[in-house]
Amino acid sequence: MSANIPHAQLQVSKSGMVHNYNYFRSLLKKSTKLMILIKANSYGHGAIEFARIMEEAGADYFGVATPDEGIELKKNGIKVPIIVLDSGIESYPDLLQYGLEPVIPNLESFTRFREIVRAQGISKWPIHINIDTGMHRLGFMEKEIPALKDFLKESPDMFIKSLFTHLAGADDPQHNDFTFGQLTLFNRLSKDLMTIFREKPLRHALNTAGIERFTHYQFDMVRLGIGIYGISYVDQSKVVPAAYFRCPILQIKELTASDGTVGYGRHGQLGPEPKKIATICVGYADGVNRHLGRGNASFEVNGKLAPTIGNICMDMCMLDITGIEAKVGDTVTIFGAKPSAIDLAEILDTIPYEIFTSISHRVRRVIID
DSSP states (O other), rough: OOOOOHHHSEEEEEEHHHHHHHHHHHSSSSEEEOOOOOOOHTTTTTTHHHHHHHHHHTOOOOOOOOOSHHHHHHHTTSSSSSEETTTOOOGGHHHHHHEEEEEEHHHHHHHHHHHHHHHHHHOOOEEEEBSSSSSSSSSGGGHHHHHHHHHHHHHHTTEEEEOOOOOOTOOOOOGGHHHHHHHHHHHHHHHHHHHHHHHHOEEEEOOHHHHOGGGOTTTEEEEOOOGGGGGOOGGGOOOOOSSSEEEEEEEEEEEGGGOOEEEEEGGGEESSSSSEEESSSSOOOTTOOOOGTTTTOOOEEEEEEEESSSSOOOOEEEOOTTTTTOOOOOOOEESSSOOOHHHHHHHHOHHHHHHHHOOOOOSSSEEEE
């Protein structure tokens, strides 16, 4: 049980992050580099402090989605190299200004980047080439590789730091054949490209699920995303929560059927027996999905689970704490160990990624332990 807190907090566990880092690191060869994905505000966990902890832990690379995410890290003193996965042609000058490394997904982007670096007299800027082996989101498809090779032969000043691909279904055993096909195709296409380079690029394909399920395909680097935040696709007991979403109880009411209902729309039915209702200071504007209301989810209060009652409000929601010893100011855990982000995701028919990234910026991120 945590100490009482003044308002809603996402309590980020340094020891939890380091534990998860060490677990995934233990699955890799010593020579394999490890990229940590800290896009989307470190999956909602708070990018700056998270990056500092991972930098200290020994991360080799960071991955962000947008230039602004990378710029924020650079402005806050992060030294680990940063790959921008969704650079965008118009953002290339910003990448150069702040020392960020772009992903190049097509020849149009490559041509534009070459124009900009040559105009500035820059050579050997680290570039990462995305190869599309089946995700069909971004990247060079197999039929485009010959044209890419011709372009690169004409551009000896372009420094290719890595070649990589995205796996589309590494988390699901039913897609194993497809995943092996992606890995085989990536191995063949990347080897073909590497024949034209003097300096051999890093190669990487595995995401969190891939690290656990396809360990033999480490290549030179892997990309660790959801795993560092406490989600495993193989054995959840190997990882621990990296964050706990918590808030205090604002008020407790003793209510009976004669008091009517609880919350907007009068959906919180009281029933014949007296109920003890706690109001807490988080709502859908903080990242508590409205579909968790009306008893669909339960949150932890002093070691016991208390179901929601009535609709989730914008800034608050109510819990039925009948039979639970509690007082105003006691801490409620929305997710952490129990319930976990996985538990809430199952209720909402979604994934833990969405649970984490839905936590709004007004919820303070606090590093604990």
